Amino acid sequence: MGKKNADWNREQDRVNYVLEEITEKVSKLEAKVGGIKGEIVGLRKSFWDDVTVNLDEPDDVLETFQSIKQQSELLGERERSHRQVHKHIKTLERLKYSPYFGRFDFVEENEENLEEVYIGIASLLDKNEEDFLIYDWRAPISSLYYDYYPGEAKYDTPFGTIEGEMKLKRQFIIKNGTLKSMFDTGVTIGDEMLQEVLGGNSNTQMKSIVATIQREQNKIIRNESSRYLLVQGVAGSGKTSAALQRVAYLLYRYREQLSSSNIMLFSPNPLFNSYVATVLPELGEDNMQQSTFQEYVEYRLEKYFDIENPFEQMEYLLTDMDDEKYDTRLTSITFKASLSCKDLIDSYVKELGKDGLRFKNIRFKGKVIVSKEAIKDHFYSLDSAISIPNRLTILTDWLMKELIRIEKKERKKDWVIEEAELMDQEEYLKAFKELQRKQQFTEETFDDFEREQALLAKEIVRRYFKPLKQAVKKLDYLDIIGTYQQMFERYIDHDLTEKWKQICHLTIENIEKKQLSYEDATPFLYLQDQIEGKKSNTAIRHLFIDEAQDYSPFQLAYFKQLFPSSRMTILGDYNQAIYAHSMNAPTLLSPELYEAGKHEVIQLTKSYRSTQEIVEFTKGLVQGGDQIEPFNRSGALPTLTEVETEESLKEKVIERVEELEQSGHKTIAIICKTAKESKEAFEALHDRLEVRLMDEETYSFDKGVLILPTYLAKGIEFDAVIIYNGSNECYGREYERKLFYTACTRAMHELHIFSVGDKSVFFSGIPETKYQVV
Numbered sequence: 001m002g003k004k005n006a007d008w009n010r011e012q013d014r015v016n017y018v019l020e021e022i023t024e025k026v027s028k029l030e031a032k033v034g035g036i037k038g039e040i041v042g043l044r045k046s047f048w049d050d051v052t053v054n055l056d057e058p059d060d061v062l063e064t065f066q067s068i069k070q071q072s073e074l075l076g077e078r079e080r081s082h083r084q085v086h087k088h089i090k091t092l093e094r095l096k097y098s099p100y101f102g103r104f105d106f107v108e109e110n111e112e113n114l115e116e117v118y119i120g121i122a123s124l125l126d127k128n129e130e131d132f133l134i135y136d137w138r139a140p141i142s143s144l145y146y147d148y149y150p151g152e153a154k155y156d157t158p159f160g161t162i163e164g165e166m167k168l169k170r171q172f173i174i175k176n177g178t179l180k181s182m183f184d185t186g187v188t189i190g191d192e193m194l195q196e197v198l199g200g201n202s203n204t205q206m207k208s209i210v211a212t213i214q215r216e217q218n219k220i221i222r223n224e225s226s227r228y229l230l231v232q233g234v235a236g237s238g239k240t241s242a243a244l245q246r247v248a249y250l251l252y253r254y255r256e257q258l259s260s261s262n263i264m265l266f267s268p269n270p271l272f273n274s275y276v277a278t279v280l281p282e283l284g285e286d287n288m289q290q291s292t293f294q295e296y297v298e299y300r301l302e303k304y305f306d307i308e309n310p311f312e313q314m315e316y317l318l319t320d321m322d323d324e325k326y327d328t329r330l331t332s333i334t335f336k337a338s339l340s341c342k343d344l345i346d347s348y349v350k351e352l353g354k355d356g357l358r359f360k361n362i363r364f365k366g367k368v369i370v371s372k373e374a375i376k377d378h379f380y381s382l383d384s385a386i387s388i389p390n391r392l393t394i395l396t397d398w399l400m401k402e403l404i405r406i407e408k409k410e411r412k413k414d415w416v417i418e419e420a421e422l423m424d425q426e427e428y429l430k431a432f433k434e435l436q437r438k439q440q441f442t443e444e445t446f447d448d449f450e451r452e453q454a455l456l457a458k459e460i461v462r463r464y465f466k467p468l469k470q471a472v473k474k475l476d477y478l479d480i481i482g483t484y485q486q487m488f489e490r491y492i493d494h495d496l497t498e499k500w501k502q503i504c505h506l507t508i509e510n511i512e513k514k515q516l517s518y519e520d521a522t523p524f525l526y527l528q529d530q531i532e533g534k535k536s537n538t539a540i541r542h543l544f545i546d547e548a549q550d551y552s553p554f555q556l557a558y559f560k561q562l563f564p565s566s567r568m569t570i571l572g573d574y575n576q577a578i579y580a581h582s583m584n585a586p587t588l589l590s591p592e593l594y595e596a597g598k599h600e601v602i603q604l605t606k607s608y609r610s611t612q613e614i615v616e617f618t619k620g621l622v623q624g625g626d627q628i629e630p631f632n633r634s635g636a637l638p639t640l641t642e643v644e645t646e647e648s649l650k651e652k653v654i655e656r657v658e659e660l661e662q663s664g665h666k667t668i669a670i671i672c673k674t675a676k677e678s679k680e681a682f683e684a685l686h687d688r689l690e691v692r693l694m695d696e697e698t699y700s701f702d703k704g705v706l707i708l709p710t711y712l713a714k715g716i717e718f719d720a721v722i723i724y725n726g727s728n729e730c731y732g733r734e735y736e737r738k739l740f741y742t743a744c745t746r747a748m749h750e751l752h753i754f755s756v757g758d759k760s761v762f763f764s765g766i767p768e769t770k771y772q773v774v
């Protein structure tokens with residue numbers, strides 16, 4: 001805490017002055033908003049007065065159309081500017097609460113003039129629109145604040161590099177317009193502010209880190225040179241934080257070309273989505289698009305399958321070790337994540353160009369009207385030099401013509417006549433209106449009985465054929481499921497990986513049951529897209545993939561196809577790779593998956609989330625842990641409590657939770673290995689503790705005591721973490737090491753591990769001085 005001296009008073013005076021300026025700006029803008037609002041209301045009211053409506057003659061229709069268009073454009077333009085001014089006011093109001101968080105003084109090389117640069121979440125000009133009272137943290141000059149301590153410093157601008165000397169660097173905490181603390185940063189120190197921020201309670205929503213962005217994080221945020229930016233960062237090093245600040249940065253830097261709809265974030269689960277959803281609005285920006293891979297898979301394949309999600313896959317791998325198909329499943333998962341699987345599909349698709357594509361019969365009223373053989377024959381009669389998707393377009397045209405031909409024949413059939421007779425009044429009128437709409441005849445001619453019957457028949461059959469035609473346009477006549485299954489039938493005698501035969505049998509068995517395992521999702525989508533034509537989303541210009549260690553090389557190849565015009569920021573930690581396919585295999589974080597010269601790797605080794613004691617403990621759990629550097633913030637040693645029975649586990653956990661609550665911790669997570677164990681823990685505890693069980697359907701969380709499996713805790717943090725059962729029975733297999741590490745690294749201030757029976761073998765890498773046995 002800085003001393004209340006002359007400097008302090010001067011800074012508070014400046015804050016007051018800036019606040020006055022803001023207040024004045026706000027009232028000017030409010031007057032403007034009022035004006036625009038009045039105009040909008042007026043425009044809406046008089047919308048139809050100023051529109052000439054005349055539909056008698058084609059020329060009049062055109063004029064009417066033009067005049068409506070003109071009016072609505074005017075309205076739209078006013079509404080847009082209303083929204084903009086409104087947004088501006090909101091930002092100013094945020095500034096009013098806390099106008100800035102940093103200052104530095106800078107003298108440019110060969111210049112006399114010293115500039116005092118104040119940095120906040122948005123820029124503010126003075127009354128005369130000449131000088132910056134506040135610089136946006138994303139402005140080129142602001143990077144000095146994050147990259148340098150007092151001394152020589154330089155920054156890049158679109159017009160070149162500017163060099164100079166930083167004379168002073170100061171940090172502020174301003175709340176509600178009042179200066180709360182102020183720190184001057186020397187050449188080596190500068191962590192007081194960070195100490196203060198990190199020492200606080202965790203939050204159920206992620207916070208922005210603009211005031212304390214670290215130099216290495218700033219590199220990620222402002223990187224503009226690479227197509228693929230890979231970030232390998234240890235647990236709690238600020239990967240997610242940096243990613244979100246980077247979104248805000250890009251929206252500012254490219255504000256003319258880029259909007260929030262051009263940016264997309266893939267995150268590990270819906271809970272995480274809501275956890276990060278407030279960061280950008282807090283910075284005055286709109287949120288990017290957010291999704292999970294699973295949501296995309298469901299959107300595409302829900303109509304075909306009962307789809308397994310990644311958590312169900314993991315639950316199976318962690319709990320069903322005795323299943324006879326377990327090992328087959330494990331190798332299947334590994335294979336289907338690899339680029340070898342992609343190669344297999346590529347060569348299969350080549351073969352399909354010549355033969356083997358499967359089709360479905362087109363049926364009408366239970367009868368086959370175009371057989372799958374006929375469809376297939378037609379498809380393979382087309383020039384094989386034409387790609388499969390293009391041949392399908394030609395095939396679709398042919399099928400549409402066939403359907404029209406059959407539809408015409410159908411009109412004379414008995415069922416149509418019967419149906420026309422049975423039509424009730426209401427339906428009859430509807431059909432009549434529909435015919436009239438199409439201007440096929442005028443009211444007078446409808447009295448002509450025969451003609452009326454013929455037209456009704458036409459309408460009845462048209463209605464029946466409509467869904468058929470729609471299905472054909474959507475390529476529903478392709479048997480994509482059969483074609484996928486056939487790949488495993490056709491290649492069953494090849495020897496593509498360990499247990500290949502069994503993998504083929506297992507896949508065929510599942511597909512026949514209309515079940516899609518999580519590991520089959522990417523291969524299936526990929527095959528479908530090679531056949532039907534590549535789907536691509538060119539609107540997305542920046543794709544962010546968080547927890548990237550969970551994705552496979554095959555998924556990356558798929559993403560590249562899906563987002564062809566997108567740059568990618570890929571963030572993760574190989575020590576938290578908890579999915580089976582990533583065991584001893586490359587993940588999205590492996591640089592060799594990217595074209596040379598197009599990617600850049602940034603490493604983050606400092607952990608900000610947890611206390612030094614927790615980091616010193618957790619680093620012993622993983623390979624290469626000695627690289628992990630704790631941030632200098634002290635707390636209690638992690639504890640280990642070994643108990644004999646479930647009953648005493650329950651008692652000890654309750655005791656600990658109560659203690660934690662008393663010492664003021666707001667979010668306390670009891671982390672279990674699986675959903676199964678979480679349920680058991682909940683059953684054991686809920687009578688005596690107010691606890692909430694979280695599952696994959698949980699989309700947000702509140703403060704309190706939470707029970708959840710590790711894979712849902714990914715990316716999130718809590719004041720205190722209790723590992724419900726860190727025994728060797730639970731965490732004994734190598735495969736479970738990273739799961740254990742991920743769970744322990746969720747803790748900010750306290751970590752307590754319980755164990756029924758012997759503790760996990762993973763403790764063997766941790767010196768006994770790093771934890772306390774209780």
Ligand SMILES: Nc1ncnc2c1ncn2[C@@H]1O[C@H](COP(=O)(O)OP(=O)(O)OP(=O)(O)O)[C@@H](O)[C@H]1O
Nearest residue numbers: 209212213214235236237238239240241608609715
């Ligand atoms: N520069 C910073 N200033 C303030 N807080 C920071 C900074 N960097 C990181 N933090 C804090 O550290 C915690 C961890 O950050 P974040 O969740 O972004 O890390 P991560 O690398 O994505 O973690 P993990 O891989 O373990 O999920 C958060 O509470 C975040 O606010």
